[in-house]
Amino acid sequence: MVYEVKEEQSKDGRKVMRIDREHLLDLVKDLKADGYDSLSLISCVDFRDRIEVVYHLFNSKNEDILVVKTETRDSKVPSLTSLYESANWDEREQYDMMGVEFTGHPNLKRILLPEGWVGYPLRKDYDLSKTQYVNMDDEGEDRVSFDPGDGW
Amino acid sequence: MVEQGNLKNRLIELNMGPQHPSTHGVLRLKLTLDGETVKKVEPIIGYLHRNAEKICELDFYCDALIYFDRMDYVAAMNMEAGYLEAAEKLLGIEPPERVVWIRTIMAELSRIASHLVWAGAYGLDLGMLTPFFYVFEQREKILDLFTEISGSRQETNYMSIGGVYQDFNDKIVYLIREFLDQFPKKLEEVFNLFVKNDIFISRTKGIGILEPDVALQYGVTGPMLRASGVPYDVRKAQPYLAYDRVNFEVPISKRKDNYARVLVRFEEMRQSAKIIKQALDKLPDGPYFNPKAKKSLMVRLRGEGDFYARTESPKGEFGVYLVGDGTVKPYRVHVRSPAFKNLSVLPALAKDVLIADLVAISGTLDLVFGEVDR
Structure with missing residues (x-):
């Protein structure tokens, strides 16, 4: 080739x-x-x-x-x-x-990172000011959300 | 109710971890079992992830060191040495000769401490409680040495760009020599607890065979690779610090099994003790930091270009890929984590073995999750 x-x-x-x-x-x-x-x-x-x-x-x-x-x-x-x-x-x-x-x-x-995470952290345009929370749903799978009440 | 007949030939999925005591931290293994035989292993990682690489990008070059301490937290000195190997090349700062030797001594002490923790934990994996106390007594002595010189036990933050935090004085040299005088005898005691134990031998010999070509395919390095017969050690292949000026041997084994990995790690500890002894004899006088990198100038250091430094951490080849863009902060830090690679070979290594053997095999990988997940 x-x-x-x-x-x-x-x-x-x-x-x-x-x-x-x-x-x-x-x-x-x-x-x-x-x-x-x-x-x-x-x-x-x-x-x-x-x-x-x-x-x-x-x-x-x-x-x-x-x-x-x-x-x-x-x-x-x-x-x-x-x-x-x-x-x-x-x-x-x-x-x-x-x-x-x-x-x-x-x-x-x-x-x-868990499936469902928004964005790619090591990119230069990644928004660090937004916190994402990871919680476990009833099925035992990871669930990602921007709402703190939903998380911890 | 499930009738017993229906269980035959049915595969069961089982989670081992992330809180299982024999997974050394937060490893989760998704097992597919046929009775007691493991048909498939899927490691699930990321429970300790805090993205140290991104944090390093946000700070000055000198600040990254504390995050490197927390990667392989049982061998913090090796992590610091690995990062500085890349950072000092990028920033154009040469460490003085005395610093090079001091770092060699500290890195080897750290390697012994790390292998001792592994030996203790591996004994626990196989149901032996006794060696744990013997090795932790020795490890505690090393941590006392670290406390003496850096003020901290595990996350030492001892090395800095172009130097070390505190110079070696007569006291610490005396204490290290005192440690080395009693260490080899104590190590043989522990070694005999392992290799003269019939149960230990039957659980390690011939189990977890890793062929060298498979190991290279998966990027396995360190004692794992050397136990498969490939004599690759960065300290010999591309000498850094003072390793080209001391005599030591790289132990390899052609057995390829769990037992070989135990023998190789114990022999490495003996070689490390040899290196420290020589380094103490050769320790030159001189400054313990480079004036170009004194504290007030530390945050103004700049560098440009991309650099890769590989060093031999207790787990294997620890690589740091560092990109600078001419500002005071690194543009990109990427870490080649040896434990990450060593873990990725587990599905190939633990195929069609018993669950109990899976524990015996994963114990020899020497996983530290601070490093796998970063």
């Missing part, structure tokens, strides 16, 4: 590869075949007009770290769950906190 990779060096000496999200899966597939057998971390950074998704890949043979960066303007990125098992929880965490939709994820739901 032909794709264009921009390689650079970060300030602390990590090797960084920039790729557009259409070719992310192909690149990571090739990197995995090259020996990067573990996905260490998925982070998202909200730059207001775009969200940067940063993957830290780990090679267990030479114990090296490689960074793959891609960005999205409509909060959609292909999921890496088909390549790495650890992407499952990592992508759920980023979906929970940043609202990035990982297309192709088998079970994309919130992991740390």
Whole structure:
């Protein structure tokens, strides 16, 4: 598969590869075949007009770290769950906190916050002045509301 | 009334936790059971979530430390060292040589304390009460050392950007040496309580086998990974602090089971004691903070760019991804929590085991929920 990779060096000496999200899966597939057998971390950074998704890949043979960066303007990125098992929880965490939709994820739901939470807390435009209350309903499921009387 | 015949081949859903005593905090496991055999495990987390990453974004760089203390609260020193590894690179502050050695000593003491808590709790999981008292006696001695130097037992907040809160004096060096003199003998006593116990051996040997390729797929690190035979330790792979100037070995085991994880953690404690002894001998003189980061300048520190620092916490590879935008506050802090990854492997690890074995397996993960949920 032909794709264009921009390689650079970060300030602390990590090797960084920039790729557009259409070719992310192909690149990571090739990197995995090259020996990067573990996905260490998925982070998202909200730059207001775009969200940067940063993957830290780990090679267990030479114990090296490689960074793959891609960005999205409509909060959609292909999921890496088909390549790495650890992407499952990592992508759920980023979906929970940043609202990035990982297309192709088998079970994309919130992991740390209860279902029904309004907004994505780590986004820069998240409204911190509004308190949300979590309560348990008769079925034993979490229920989120803005009304303090409804909560505690 | 359900007739007994109808129960055959019927799967039952059962919740274990979040208040179950053997889940070490607030882990909730949704089990699908066939009789006593676990068919499916679904960990449900988030009960201790307070979004430390967002709180860090709202404060100055130096303020984030206290939230890192409260992530892995049984190994606070390792968390501080991990955050500072990234923050000092971002802010361009070099810690003086003496500070580097002091931090190495504190991080290793903290690692011993964390492994001791794990050993005690794991004994309790398997129904052994005795080791708990032995290990907590030793841990209490370490916490006394922390109190002596930082004024606080667990959430020490001892390290700061470019330095430490208080310099090592002769008294603390003497106290640490005194602790190290009696520690190895006491550790062997505890170790024998584990490995010379037939019940313990039959509950750990051959149970909870984690293949190395599965472990890497799930991003498992630390003692868990080394017990599966992969010799990855950040202290050796990418040395930070003073780890490239001390002699120690990275214990690995090829057994891959619960027993291997016990052996690896005990050996790590012995190695940590070795590191502390060497570091005390080599402790150089000098200032204990960088004047560029003295208290009045602390809130004016700025940095730009993205930095990732990995360190070896007692649970595994603790990573901090830090993005600065040139202001006095971090733009984004993201934590790679090793316990989070180690927990994610539990559904693969505990398939078709008995409920009692599930407790024995989840005990070896060494979960601390302050860190999993952040």
